[in-house]
Amino acid sequence: MSAQREMKEKNPWHTPATIIITVIGVIAIVALVTVAVLQNKPLPKKYKYGIVLDAGSSHTALYIYGWPAEKVNDTGRVVQVHSCKVKGPGISSYASAPLNAGESLKVCMLEAKDQVPSKRHQETPLYLGATAGMRLLNIENSTASDGVFQAVSQALQTSPFSFQGARIISGQEEGAFGWVTVNYLDDRLKQGLETTGALDLGGASTQISFVSDNYDGSESPKNSVTFRLYGNDYNLYTHSFLCYGKDQVLRMTLAHQTQSGPATVLDPCFHRGYTAIKNYTVLYDTPCVSDRKPQPAPASFNHTGTGDFQECQRVVRNVFNFTDCKYSRCSFNGVFQPSLQGPFGAFSAYYFVMNFLNLTDTSTPLEDVKKKITNYCATPWEQIKEQYPHIKQKYLAEYCFSGTYIITLLTEGYNFTSENYPNIKFIKKIKDSDAGWTLGYMLNLTNMIPAEAPDKPPLPHGGYVSIVTIIAILLFVLIIFSLRPIWPRCSKRPQII
Numbered sequence: 340m341s342a343q344r345e346m347k348e349k350n351p352w353h354t355p356a357t358i359i360i361t362v363i364g365v366i367a368i369v370a371l372v373t374v375a376v377l378q379n380k381p382l383p384k385k386y387k388y389g390i391v392l393d394a395g396s397s398h399t400a401l402y403i404y405g406w407p408a409e410k411v412n413d414t415g416r417v418v419q420v421h422s423c424k425v426k427g428p429g430i431s432s433y434a435s436a437p438l439n440a441g442e443s444l445k446v447c448m449l450e451a452k453d454q455v456p457s458k459r460h461q462e463t464p465l466y467l468g469a470t471a472g473m474r475l476l477n478i479e480n481s482t483a484s485d486g487v488f489q490a491v492s493q494a495l496q497t498s499p500f501s502f503q504g505a506r507i508i509s510g511q512e513e514g515a516f517g518w519v520t521v522n523y524l525d526d527r528l529k530q531g532l533e534t535t536g537a538l539d540l541g542g543a544s545t546q547i548s549f550v551s552d553n554y555d556g557s558e559s560p561k562n563s564v565t566f567r568l569y570g571n572d573y574n575l576y577t578h579s580f581l582c583y584g585k586d587q588v589l590r591m592t593l594a595h596q597t598q599s600g601p602a603t604v605l606d607p608c609f610h611r612g613y614t615a616i617k618n619y620t621v622l623y624d625t626p627c628v629s630d631r632k633p634q635p636a637p638a639s640f641n642h643t644g645t646g647d648f649q650e651c652q653r654v655v656r657n658v659f660n661f662t663d664c665k666y667s668r669c670s671f672n673g674v675f676q677p678s679l680q681g682p683f684g685a686f687s688a689y690y691f692v693m694n695f696l697n698l699t700d701t702s703t704p705l706e707d708v709k710k711k712i713t714n715y716c717a718t719p720w721e722q723i724k725e726q727y728p729h730i731k732q733k734y735l736a737e738y739c740f741s742g743t744y745i746i747t748l749l750t751e752g753y754n755f756t757s758e759n760y761p762n763i764k765f766i767k768k769i770k771d772s773d774a775g776w777t778l779g780y781m782l783n784l785t786n787m788i789p790a791e792a793p794d795k796p797p798l799p800h801g802g803y804v805s806i807v808t809i810i811a812i813l814l815f816v817l818i819i820f821s822l823r824p825i826w827p828r829c830s831k832r833p834q835i836i
């Protein structure tokens with residue numbers, strides 16, 4: 340027992356010098372690593388928010404976007420945190436009662452108040468962008484469109500958010516920001532990857548936007564939008580066709596069929612058994628067709644379906660001008676379009692319609708796509724209503740027309756072929772955010788996408804902490820070794836005195 344105690348007491352490591360060095364060393368390592376970890380710890384996530392109202396021709400939708408407050412340009416992760424569909428029609432429908440347009444936004448604005456933490460309300464920018472419905476109203480009656488903007492602006496100014504204005508966005512902006520959204524959400528911009536084209540089909544206009552090696556903006560410069568994003572230059576081709584959204588094209592095809600003012604229209608784009616009384620004044624009440632109103636015309640006509648895809652396609656073709664083109668190549672209506680390139684994301688009504696028709700799989704050969712639409716169109720209206728009792732009858736009645744229009748627009752309008760049709764992906768969302776122009780619009784207005792690639796820290800946080808720890812341990816070992824001369828001498832065997 341006493342021999343053991345003696346051995347312990349005489350252990351050469353138990354000198355005051357080594358004990359002090361060890362304690363100081365351990366404290367130093369712990370302090371160094373703690374400081375490194377604390378100093379570089381990702382801060383608790385504070386979020387910032389931005390709100391965009393998409394005032395479309397058919398309806399208005401509110402989108403709330405959020406992003407971590409500290410690392411805007413670095414992480415670039417702006418995501419949609421909430422959306423709200425405004426009840427009722429688009430704001431352009433309130434031309435004769437503009438105050439109701441402002442009123443209609445209230446429910447969604449209250450939802451936004453709940454969604455965004457109140458301490459962030461004041462700093463949250465709120466934008467309203469109006470698209471083709473208001474473009475058309477502005478052409479038709481600019482006083483009425485000013486009245487609508489005044490009413491919605493008044494309603495939005497009373498919100499707790501930082502209202503940045505309501506305005507009509509141009510077709511070019513709508514196309515370009517839709518493209519930014521798709522490529523931003525796919526992380527293609529930051530990584531400098533080949534971009535995805537954007538196909539947007541609304542109610543009153545449609546947009547096509549893509550980057551093509553054959554387009555530098557010199558031919559038809561009005562279709563060119565240039566961006567410098569994350570250190571890469573993009574020369575985007577974009578075009579918006581006003582009146583070529585699916586609601587306005589439906590009116591144009593009906594206008595074409597009612598040129599002589601008949602009392603009954605036999606429409607191949609609607610199902611057999613479908614019949615409705617429609618008003619001539621309402622049908623022609625849009626600048627897309629107003630100049631074609633038959634004079635004189637009866638008050639109404641009987642709209643009767645015959646359900647024939649091929650005939651429907653013939654009628655739909657009449658809304659396109661495929662012959663005039665002063666450029667090297669055109670899509671339609673004399674509009675320049677370079678050769679199609681790369682993958683495409685097709686959203687909004689492209690998705691709604693093709694999803695309903697079960698045609699989102701673009702590996703389905705085009706001939707089979709047409710056959711499926713043919714069968715759908717040929718199904719009697721009574722059967723369709725029975726088969727889909729929960730779908731809005733307005734949409735249900737129009738899927739035959741809409742499917743026919745989409746296929747005609749893509750293949751004969753934009754020149755997609757059997758070879759590149761599979762390059763199209765019909766999409767609604769990308770990583771939980773809706774595809775559309777609103778996110779791109781907000782990213783642009785808040786300068787969220789830097790022109791140059793942000794400087795990256797050379798190491799990720801985890802790697803940094805590991806390296807600091809390893810270096811600290813090595814330093815400690817080195818110090819211990821450098822103190823060798825003062826190490827007490829010891830033999831392998833414990834000395835028993």
Ligand SMILES: Nc1ncnc2c1ncn2[C@@H]1O[C@H](COP(=O)(O)OP(=O)(O)OP(=O)(O)O)[C@@H](O)[C@H]1O
Pocket residue numbers: 394395396397398429470471472540541542543544545584585586687688691692695734
């Ligand atoms: N579930 C659905 N099925 C079929 N059509 C739909 C569905 N939901 C919306 N739509 C229609 O799709 C079209 C496009 O809708 P979207 O909201 O993208 O357009 P918008 O913003 O109103 O139009 P624009 O961009 O031309 O101003 C509209 O005609 C709308 O009525």
